Amino acid sequence: MAPTQTGSARVRVAVPSVAERVAEELRYQLAEGMLLPGARLTEATIAEDLGVSRNTVREAFAELASERLVVRQPNRGVFVATLEAGDIHDLYTVRRAIEVSSIRGGGSAERVAAVRAAVDEGKRAAAAEDNDALGSANQHFHGAIVALAESKRLDTIMKHVLAEMRLYFHKATADAHFYSGWLEENDAICAALEAGELERAGELLLAYLNRSEEQQLTVHGE
Amino acid sequence: MAPTQTGSARVRVAVPSVAERVAEELRYQLAEGMLLPGARLTEATIAEDLGVSRNTVREAFAELASERLVVRQPNRGVFVATLEAGDIHDLYTVRRAIEVSSIRGGGSAERVAAVRAAVDEGKRAAAAEDNDALGSANQHFHGAIVALAESKRLDTIMKHVLAEMRLYFHKATADAHFYSGWLEENDAICAALEAGELERAGELLLAYLNRSEEQQLTVHGE
DNA sequence: GATCGAAGAATCGTTGAACAATTCGACAAT
């Protein structure tokens, strides 16, 4: 038996803390629609369900609150975030800022290839008529666009924005997918990017985001 | 007298929780340079110093970590964030994305007036040769630009970015202020904004951010 | 004398229990 860790690289394995795993589980349930907007999250209940202490649940809540997935009401409890007036516009304002800026900056060949890969992923999902996979592919596409900028901070911001969108537009977007024109649109955006026509790629992306916002606004009457 | 609460808005008083106040205090000390990058923050020590429990300190840490002001190293402790390679570029990438996008969208007369007010604030600080006030005014200027977009989310993102910049460039920016050209630059940007020349305002702002990044890069040898 | 390893101290991660403060719901009184 090896007395010390010879040979194998000394990797920081960093097992996620319990609080982190609780947050992860809740994020999953939020994205999957098991916890709907407005639902109350009682500390004691969740602590018992997941077999952890209340304090740990509390830490997880703090994390989710910082991501705007839940809202803390002092002395009242934690609730799954609900769509307030202006939130849709707000989310798309953030997306326009960081996605358009990212695509206008271009990116390395690898990053561009990742965008292309997301486009293909969408096409496969469409061919397989897998609606869930379609949604994921679209998120990968936009995530890959932001990844062009190679910015840790923009990446996490985008991650949080997409998590919010999953929460709010969970199944409602099934309708939006009926208009499957965005698949070809993604392709066109990606093509412009690959051709180095960054300005045009930015315009196309902006147009997409504006239209997408309008769609969501009509679906969620506002 | 009104029988029910007619007229006055129903405000949630919401006394900040203890954890929130602890986070606020630490944020203050970080911005003020009392806690320098790399410094270790021991839970027990801070708990005792501020007269709160370790668990409460923990919650405050979680909040600060989500803002990237401190870094958690599992089982090792919490440290004031340090400037890693690429962080300066990263921060300016975020600023370029949200500031330029915001100014290009223009804003209401009130919001534009707020930008102008920040410019004037800077001029007064310069006249009074108050270096601290100069730094604050500059931050208010850029905060006001993002506020043009009227987006909660962009506002908090910008708040976090500025907090990071205060942490890293606390006193080092005193040098950068020697080149006081940015005062007139802010004025020019604001003028373009007021004149509705949004495209040009965006260009000016972008140029400023690029130059500012380079300055910081040279100051913090990289 | 430098390297290695093992015992011990310090700190973190997490738990469980406790208690005051606040909110909520029901029920009675005006």
Add this chain to the structure above:
DNA sequence: ATTGTCGAATTGTTCAACGATTCTTCGATC
């Protein structure tokens, strides 16, 4: 119908404890 009161439920916070991990010290070995 509004107000007031009481009790139950939940949150905010503290405290004490313990295993696990990291850091430090200090010998032992080569």
